Amino acid sequence: MSIDVFEEIVRLRKERVPAALATVVSAKGSTPAKMTTRMLVTAMGRVCGTVGGGCVEADVIRAARDVIDTGRPRTLSFKLVGEEAERTGIACGGIVDVMVEPLEDPRVVIVGAGHVGQAVARLATDVGLQVTVVDDRPDFANAERFPAADEIIVAELDALRDAVGVGPRTSILVMTRGHAEDYGVLRWALTTPAGRIGVLGSRSKRKRFIDDLRAEGHDTDRIDNVSMPVGLDLGAETVPEIAVSIVAELIAHRRGVRPAHA
Incomplete structure (x- = not known):
């Protein structure tokens, strides 16, 4: 995780800004995202960090907004081959799982x-x-x-x-x-x-x-x-x-x- 994401997490927690943290929990084969790569998304749509770019990232941002609204974590899986690769625009042949969890503590x-x-x-x-x-x-x-x-x-x-x-x-x-x-x-x-x-x-x-x-x-x-x-x-x-x-x-x-x- 980059220092920018660390700093942003500290700031958002302190100010109680609604946000979600997306983490790559599994990366198999050739993928643009590596394990533990993280991205922070606020309720206002501000993004810090990355989980690989393309439509994968767009899907994760949409999921993050849902997680912020519901307070319930989600896990998304992307197979970057075939039709899924065409949809995401990332044809590298790998599989990526991303966990999205609310930043707010209970x-x-x-x-x-x-x-x-x-x-x-x-x-x-x-x-x-x-x-x-x-x-x-x-x-x-x-x-x-x-x-x-x-x-x-x-x-x-x-x-x-x-x-x-x-x-x-x-x-x-x-x-x-x-x-x-x-x-x-x-x-x-x-x-x-x-x-x-x-x-x-x-x-x-x-x-x-x-x-x-x-x-x-x-x-x-x-x-x-x-x-x-x-x-x-x-x-x-x-x-x-x-x-x-x-x-x-x-x-x-x-x-x-x-x-x-x-």
Whole structure:
């Protein structure tokens, strides 16, 4: 990997710019790409590096944009012989496999720095998630109460669009101090590309929120995918148990499993 790609990865991670990394994982026969050759593609279409050029690269760029949108990795295989060679414009007789993966790390944004938020943050860190804690109260959102959090943001809850970066591998958990605050944050979350949105609350609260969101004209599919009450059905009652059920749901989503819901 060239130093330019290394530097770009560091910069994009720091700025949380959505991007995908394409890596040649197999190169057999005569090919223009060598093993571990890499190319970085951002959501805006900026490219750094190469995986061989021609239509191979064009296909990889298209796949990278899909990976950025979905947060799910893909592997592409190119046989540079016959019709495939004519299509790609690279007739060298080899076979190239390219893995395309999202650059964004799995992350959870916890909006609400109360007791449940504290417990969820601890467990989420333990299972390898990047943790961002958001609240409008500095006495709650601070390093003393959230020592393991990767990021702590103190911001007004009606100004999260500019304060919090969100990508497709981000899960947003809404657990503020009140129903009105929860609803406002949920409205913001629905406008983001977050891969998962969960809200702490009851089924009656879900019905009320869903009805209001539909009346406001929010995307129906997006609304239906909101997890509320968030957490797997474990019969949880205490704060630590509720946190376990919520993090278990995050793990299930991360692994592509569809378990029973609370």
